[in-house]
Amino acid sequence: MNSIILLDNEAVQALADKAHSKHRRVLNEVLVANRRATRALSFGIAVPAAVRVEAGWDRTAAAWAFVNQLRIADIPLDARHADAAASIRQRAQVSVADAHLGAAIQGAEADHVTVITSDPRDIQRVAEGRRVDVVAI
C-alpha cells in the first residue's frame, strides 16, 4: 500500500504558524500519519505548487524553516497538471489552487489519498469521483 497526504492552503498555514488555532490539529495529523507510515511500503506528504503560492510558502524564507524540514514535496504545475486543473476549474468553479489540488488527487499514483483541508466540500467536488479521504480541520 502506498499513500499520500495532500495539504490545502489553510492546512499549510496552520502547520507553519504555531500561533494558528489549527496548528496542533494539523501537527497531530502529520504525526499520526507519519507513525503509521512505518507499516506502508511508501508514504509521502505533498502540496500542489498552486496551493503553495496561495499559502505564500516561499521555501527560501526563514519563516518557513520548520515546514521545509518536514519533507513535504511539491507537486509541480506541469503541463499534465495544468491541463487537468484547467478543466477541473471550469467544471467545478473553484480557485486555481483548489483546481490544482483536484488534479493532484485525480492524478495521484498512490492507492490511498488523504487531504487535510478546511473545506471538505470543495475537495469532494474537485476529486470528481476519485476516492479520497478528507480530514476537515
Place this chain on the structure above:
Amino acid sequence: MSPDNDVIDRINALLDSTDPETVNTSMRIPKPLREAAALAVSELGVAPSATVLAANALRTLLEIVVREAVLERHFEANPELRPTLADLAIAAAELDGSPLAQQPELIDRAAAEVQRRHPGADPEDVLLWAEAVESCKANETAEKGAA
C-alpha cells in the same frame, strides 16, 4: 535524542539530491532477507530490482525518521503543543474517517483508561477501546429494551 538542526538539513539535502552516482557498499545483510527481497521482486513485482526495493525502503524510512525528529524538536521547543494520547487518537480517528472523532469526551475517557492499564498504548488502541465501550453500551440498551 533531538538532533541538531544542521543534521536534519543535511539529511534532507542528501535525500533531495538528484546526483545519479551510485556506490557499492560493504553493508552486510542477512542472507534470508536478501533472498526474500529477491523473491518479492521476481514473484510479487514490488520493485524492478532488489537494489531498488532496498533503496526505496531506506528512503521511506529515512523520511519518516526525519519528520519524527523535526516534530520532536518542535515539541521540545514548544512543550504546550505536545499531543496527549487522546489528541493522537482523535487525529487517528479523523484520518480514518471514524465517527469517534466527533466524540472527544469518549476518546478522553478511553485514553485515560487504556493508558492506566497499558502505558505503552498507541492511538489505535484507544479507538478500539472507545469502540468497544460504545458497542457494550448499545448492547445493554438493546437488552433493556427487549426486557
